[in-house]
Amino acid sequence: MVVVAAYAPTSQGDAALEAAIRDVAVTDRELLVASFPYADPFEGACCANAEEVQEAINRVSARMSHDERAYLETLKVRVREAGAESSRDIGDFLLRVAREENASVIVIGLRHSAPVGRLMLGQTVKRLLLEAPCPVLVTKD
Structure with missing residues (x-):
């Protein structure tokens, strides 16, 4: 079974990545x-590639226990980028990846919001x- 982590280089993407890593460490x-397009102020629309995802994994692993970091050493991570042919809709991309990969869970990050906004999901x-x-x-991030 596969855990699909929705990722873009934001605090929400880091939160999703961290939660997904903790899940696979327990469930094996x-x-x-799933790297989806984001707006880079210098590059325009782009996706995080495998190298950038690995950098993010290294960054979030600093908050993990020694055992979790040791598990990360053995973990093989696949990265699937939303290509140019992919829909611009992040939801379409994540749903398609989850179906094609027979995902056991999708992990997404949500922006921290004020108490008033907690019931208003995107x-x-x-x-x-x-x-x-x-x-x-x-x-949450």
Whole structure:
């Protein structure tokens, strides 16, 4: 079974990556990082590649226990980038990846919000919760 972590280089992406790594460390599943387009102020729209994802893994692993970091040494991480042919809709991309990979869970990061905004989830999150073929783990940055 595969854990799909939604990733873009933001604090929400880091939160999703960290939660996904902790999940695979306990469940011994495979980790697939679904890298979706984000707006870079200098480059425009781009996706994090495998090297950038590995840098993010190294960054979030600093907050993990010694045992979790040791497990990371043995973990093989796959990265799937949303290509140019991919829909611009992040929800479409994540749902497609989850179905094609027979995901056991999708892990996404959610922006920390004020108490008033806690009940108002974004459209992409709502769609994933309703249409995903597997459980969706939502974590805050």
